Amino acid sequence: MEEASRDEFEMFSTLPRDCISLIFSLTSPRDLCSLATLSSVFRSMADLDELWEQFLPPNYQDILSRASTPVHFSSIKDLFFRLCDPILVDDGQKTIAVEKTSGKVCCMLSAKQVKFFNDRSFRKFGRVCEYLPVPESRFMNAARLVDPSFFDFQAMLTSAELSNNTTYVIYLVYKLNTTTYFDWKEGTCILDSLPMTTVELCESNSSPDNNYCCLVSVEDIHQACETEEEMEIINTYLPSEITSRDGETVYYPKKRQDGHWMEVALGEFFNGNEKDTILVHLTAFDTSHIDTLLIEGIEFRAKIL
Incomplete structure (x- = not known):
């Protein structure tokens, strides 16, 4: 043989x-x-x-022309691997990278590319967020929500920025500080006692998909348990992975590879050949326990099977 x-x-x-x-x-x-x-x-x-x-995006020369700092390379192979690390484009308000195993484009919007609201009618009353320099962020500023107990935001990206015929997962990249992770009462859904958000994800020519995401990881909730009773409740009622709430998907966060930020999936979509606009609308509805919420941006990452 x-x-x-x-x-x-x-x-x-x-x-x-x-x-x-x-x-x-x-x-x-x-x-x-x-x-x-x-x-x-x-x-x-x-x-x-x-x-x-x-393996490079068809518009890679346009991407290079939008780079905030020149990208130097000795060959096209060298360029490919340089683009595997995100580069800042569009005056530092986005990053673009290629996924190293497939060459699929990944894009991240900075917090300044996100529209924040503190009212369900998409109006702003007073200051919704402030932009602060954060040393560990790839962007110049991250957004700190003035009142994280309720907020809305919308983010948009044109499908032409991404690879065709590819499934993408959208992530919220953030940090939070909270003193109470849950306040569960018997007879109620434990998900109702956690910092939760609803997510509406749609393309301009299709009906929206609705999901939920929890802003606190299962591991952090376990560590916050103070009594055996609380631990028993968590082990009994809280799933460790993606689950369902009223027929909708619920996502849980995890630490990013950089070790500085959390990420939670907001949903996924298939990017075909059509020119389209992807709209992400997130509403926080039970985040009263959150003391501080810092948002770095929204990432569109190719799903690798």
């Missing part, structure tokens, strides 16, 4: 370079890096600019 595999590999290696290049073009960035380790011929071909250019 090993000898047959070796013969097949040698036969594949003798193919014309154009044929090998065509086959490589049907792979992914991850596959291409793996193929480069198999032989010197494959390694030289796996570095070709024309192969790596197909």
Whole structure:
């Protein structure tokens, strides 16, 4: 079997370079890096600019022209891996990155790209939030909600900013400080005692999807339990993963990889080939226990299966 595999590999290696290049073009960035380790011929071909250019967004030159600081690169492959780390664009109000295993575009809106309200009629009464510099933020400012006990916000992004034919998950990136995580009473839904928000997600030509998200992680709720009775309630009634509330999806947050911020999914959608506008509308309805809420932004991240 090993000898047959070796013969097949040698036969594949003798193919014309154009044929090998065509086959490589049907792979992914991850596959291409793996193929480069198999032989010197494959390694030289796996570095070709024309192969790596197909993994970049079609509008990558426009993205580079919008970058807040110049992006320097020695080859298209080098550019691809530089874009795997988010770059600031549009005067520092957005970040754009490519997902390293697939090349799918990911985009994050800063808090200044989000419209905040403190009234259900989408009007502002007094100051809704203040913008503060936060050292660990990729943006110049994050938004601190003046009254986190109730707020509304809307965020919009055109689908042309994202990869076609791709499922995206939208995340709220934030920090919070709260002294009481829940105040559960027997006979009521435990979700009603947690800091919850409703999320309406829609594209301009479709009906909205409605979800819920909890702003406190299950792990933090466990750590906040002060009695065995509270721990028993949590273990009995609180799910550890995505669950359902009245037929709607409920998402729970987790720490981001940077270790500084929390993220909670707001919902997901499929981005086809049509030009469209994605609207995210979040309403906080039970956040009276939150003392401080700091929002960095809204991230549109390609879902990797």
